[in-house]
Amino acid sequence: MKFSINAARDRLSKPFFSSIALVGIVGGIGVATFSSPSAAAAQSSYSTSSSSITYTAPPTNLVSEGKSIFEENCASCHGGLAQGSSRGPNLQGLGAATIDFWVSTGRMPLADPTIQAIQKPSRFNRQQTLAIDSYVVSKAPGGPAIPDVNLPSASLSRGESLFATNCAACHTITGAGDALANNVYAPSLMPVDATQVAEAVRTGPANMPRFGPGTLTNAQVADIVKYVMYLHHPNNAGGIALGHVGPVTEGFIGILVGLGAVMLFGFWIGGRSH
Amino acid sequence: MSKDTVTNKTTDWLDERLGVAKGSKKLLNKIFPDHWSFMLGEIALYSFIVLLFTGVFLTLFFVPSSKEVIYHGSYAPMRGQKVSEAYASTLNISFNVRAGLVMRQIHHWAANVFIAAIVAHMCRIFFTGAFRKPREMNWIVGVVLLILAIVNGFLGYSLPDDLISGTGIRIAFSIVLSVPVVGSYLAFLLFGGNFPGTAIIPRFYIIHVLIVPGIIIGLLGAHLAMMVRQKHTQFPGKGRTNKNVVGIPAWPAYAFQAGGFFFLTSAVLAALGGLVQINPIWLYGPYIPYKVSYAVQPDWYMGWLDGALRLMPSWEVVFAGHMIPTVFFPAVALPGVTFTVLALWPFIERRITKDNSIHNLLERPRDNPKRTAFGASVLSFYVVLFFASSTDVLANTFNTSLNFVLWTFRVLIFVVPAIVWFFTLSFAKETALVSDAGKRKRFQIISRTESGEYISTEADAYSERHEDQIRELPEALLGHHDHQGSKDLVGAQSSTHSGVRGVDAIFRDPHRSRGKDPKEASDAANA
Secondary structure (H helix, E strand, C coil): CHHHHHHHHHHHCCCCCHHHHHHHHHHHHHHHHHCHHHHHHCHHHHHCCCCCEEEECCCHHHHHHHHHHHHHHCHHHHCCCCCCCCCCCCCCCCCHHHHHHHHHCCCCCCCCCCCCCCCCCCCCCHHHHHHHHHHHHHHCCCCCCEEEECHHHCCHHHHHHHHHHHCHHHHCCCCCCEEEECCEEECCCCCCCHHHHHHHHHHCCCCCCCCCCCCCCHHHHHHHHHHHHHHHCCCCCCCECCCCCCHHHHHHHHHHHHHHHHHHHHHHHCCCCC | CCCCCHHHHHHHHHHHHHCCHHHHHHHHCCEECCCHHHHHHHHHHHHHHHHHHHHHHHHCCCCCCCCEEECCCCCHHHCCCEEEHHHHHHHHHHHCCCCHHHHHHHHHHHHHHHHHHHHHHHHHHHHCCCCCCCCHHHHHHHHHHHHHHHHHHHHHHHCCCEHHHHHHHHHHHHHHHCCCCCHHHHHHHHHCCCCCCCCHHHHHHHHHHHHHHHHHHHHHHHHHHHHHHHCCCECCCCCCCCCECCCEEHHHHHHHHHHHHHHHHHHHHHHHHHHECCCCHHHHCECCCCCCCCCCCCCHHHHHHHHHHHHCCCCCEEECCEEECCCHHHHHHHHHHHHHHHHHHHHHHHHHHCCCCCCCECCCHHHCHHHHHHHHHHHHHHHHHHHHCCHHHHHHHCCCCHHHHHHHHHHHHHHHHHHHHHHHHHHHHHHHHCCCCCCCCCCEEEEECCCCCEEEEECCCCCCHHHHHHHCCCHHHCCCCCCCCCHHHHHHCCCCCCCCCCHHHECCCCCCCCCCCHHHHHHHHHC
């Protein structure tokens, strides 16, 4: 399912109006880059483990493996030292969480730099991803490490409320995602795991705002993550769920299936023209 | 003549006590033309009955109050949150009341089908010219019923006080505000102060469950009474004239057909309610004014208004020194013009055609290419608006730019009605030239003669099955129908005194044959 959607996205992607998306992506990363000093200042709240989220730096013994993977797959745009080039932004100081999010969700390496990065099956396994993370982090400190969310202690109910306040305006209240503006969309939250959600919240990939520790506490992020995980398999009482995109599909079913079926019955028992 | 049947016994019993024979005989013998397209209005009627039954059930458990309570019910993600009593009670209906969720869902599906059936019924009336004299008044009643159905649908949709519907009310408030001069007064009057306030839910509730349904029931009665009084229209055909009605009698034929159709309609609605999820408000959460979900659309019957709002450019029109809010044009002026023109259509058409005669025979859509083309063109305009209400869903589904989709619709809104106009017009004109257009194709038997010649002859064996069935009914139960074999019936149609039961079939021209009472005729028939 996930694969076919992504493949469809790949096939259908056209470079319409896409320069703005590129500006958005690059700009988003640029903002993250500029804000890294303040993130570094606030790093204490990331790095100290709280009961809700534990931030773990990637293992340093993977740096050399990461270096070779990075040079092979990433350096052509981001430069050999992750310092950035005319083709890709500077990654130094962004933190392991940022690198981990982009690589583990398959967005990097980028297939098409003219459109919003697409989530696809990651090219690397977990260890290779961590190796890339550790190599980039080894170039410059700063930014949040990789979050590990303690879901059992989080509150589903507070998560719903926080999600409705902070996330639903783009990702929709059911997490289905939707088109926003010129070729920019809020992706569906269905194919992501808890760590990736926390990474996205803390680092603000691409157009998404970054929710730092001053905006959301670790406990609040954990609550949100718990609710997003709930949305993967929500209470679907009432029968076949219609994609959770609101009344549009319901209208089609009501008219075509509801009225349609009754009209067929009418056609069956009623008279025809002579 | 009278047999000792249950029907006769019952009517005798009632007649001896209440004297119902005269009226009920007339009613039981009433003739209904039998065509599937005449059953669209019935779908609306039966959906409405389902709405009443399920609605009454829901009122037993719904609490129409904006008062904030802490939710302690069984739906975990809401537990401990501050929600309105309306929202909490809707969650309760969904998860804790026995059969509550299926009732809610049947109610919602029935509302969607109700309005869809009204629109389909209205299209049938329009495209066959059934609204023409003498039925203009009933057309207007129908338009008012449509408006009331849409309004009540919106109110009911808003009652659960969930995040999606609350956003809809927010939009409605802004729309009322946009009315020039009186907008802010009107909005504060309707909402009992500024948005959101606490008056909306109880007000919407009483309008939704009492006032609008009451008016709908009254108008529905008038709608049906006028139909009985004016008799049915029918498609032209053998033996059918402007002054008769050919069809099946109310009792027993039509009553069972209609009764069965009611159960079929209910069955479809119940199946939808039981099998397909609709409006899962627990996933939407309570409405809090500072919270918003993207991808908010209204129910389908409000979709065209939402689409109009989306397509309207943000022009700032200044009139006499005051700016008229952009929202006013798509959300107030458009529906105003729409329903005014719709209600006045019979009079507008008469202005154009100068046709002041009585029409009880319908036109087939191809018989009137211009009206058909105009209707189809206007309809396509609203269909485009309807699709425009899901620009975001379309952009996301087809992975293209939202702005691109929006501008596509801004072009389509002009292009599609024009194409539909030209296509429908030429199609109807072409079809009118085909001599046996619309007639059922007969089977042909191809045979070869001894000399090797092929000849085709029409097969009789496959003629109208449906008619044959009616023919097998006892003659006393027969209304007029136009089968070739029943010469006496065909003959009877030309005189008021038919000598056959089912004399109600004779259409009484309100202007000409007022003096003749068909009851005399039926008495004579029984003598």
